[in-house]
Amino acid sequence: MKLIVAVDRNWAIGNEGKLLASIPEDMKFFRTTTTGNVVVMGRKTLESFPGKRPLKNRVNIVLTRDEGYTADGAVIVHDIEELLAKLEDYSDKEIYVIGGGTIYNQLLKYCDTALVTYIDDEFKADTYFPNLDKDESWKMADSGERKEHEGTVYYFRRYDKM
Numbered sequence: 678m679k680l681i682v683a684v685d686r687n688w689a690i691g692n693e694g695k696l697l698a699s700i701p702e703d704m705k706f707f708r709t710t711t712t713g714n715v716v717v718m719g720r721k722t723l724e725s726f727p728g729k730r731p732l733k734n735r736v737n738i739v740l741t742r743d744e745g746y747t748a749d750g751a752v753i754v755h756d757i758e759e760l761l762a763k764l765e766d767y768s769d770k771e772i773y774v775i776g777g778g779t780i781y782n783q784l785l786k787y788c789d790t791a792l793v794t795y796i797d798d799e800f801k802a803d804t805y806f807p808n809l810d811k812d813e814s815w816k817m818a819d820s821g822e823r824k825e826h827e828g829t830v831y832y833f834r835r836y837d838k839m
């Protein structure tokens with residue numbers, strides 16, 4: 678299992694249900710990486726998408742504790758155990774954990790690769806990702822080249838589980 682996330686300098690990932698920044702090349706990277714594969718997300722992240730609709734051309738698996746929850750075009754699971762069992766149906770695809778904070782925190786231990794868009798800036802935030810630079814079980818394998826969008830500097834980085 679892999680994860681894909683955009684963080685700022687403080688490893689912040691979101692504020693008031695929204696992303697911190699909108700970088701077109703990052704959105705494109707996210708789309709091309711995850712398309713044709715499986716994306717795993719929390720209910721709040723699903724509801725942050727336009728129209729609260731699942732992402733096209735991907736298997737969307739959504740975690741919620743609400744047994745009555747439905748979302749057209751999404752596979753719903755109610756705990757981590759059910760998620761892991763469901764993922765066995767998709768062994769021919771890559772699995773990407775796509776957030777948000779609660780889901781990254783619970784699934785980090787199952788991931789072997791983290792694709793981290795590092796945004797070299799600081800934003801007001803209420804949701805964070807664990808700082809992989811301070812976690813000895815993770816190592817930055819690719820620090821990425823410096824990129825810039827409208828004055829915002831960012832890097833596509835990869836971390837591998839040791």
Ligand SMILES: NC(=O)c1ccc[n+]([C@@H]2O[C@H](COP(=O)([O-])OP(=O)(O)OC[C@H]3O[C@@H](n4cnc5c(N)ncnc54)[C@H](OP(=O)(O)O)[C@@H]3O)[C@@H](O)[C@H]2O)c1
Nearest residue numbers: 682683691694695696719720721722741742776777778779
């Ligand atoms: N920067 C990035 O790359 C990135 C990526 C994704 C999201 N985000 C941001 O992150 C924020 C959302 O993150 P969040 O942490 O608030 O919410 P979230 O992780 O997207 O969703 C939380 C919800 O997931 C469900 N859930 C969590 N653990 C569960 C479990 N073990 N079993 C069953 N259901 C479970 C619960 O749904 P119920 O309440 O329905 O039970 C919970 O309320 C937003 O600001 C979003 O924009 C950033």
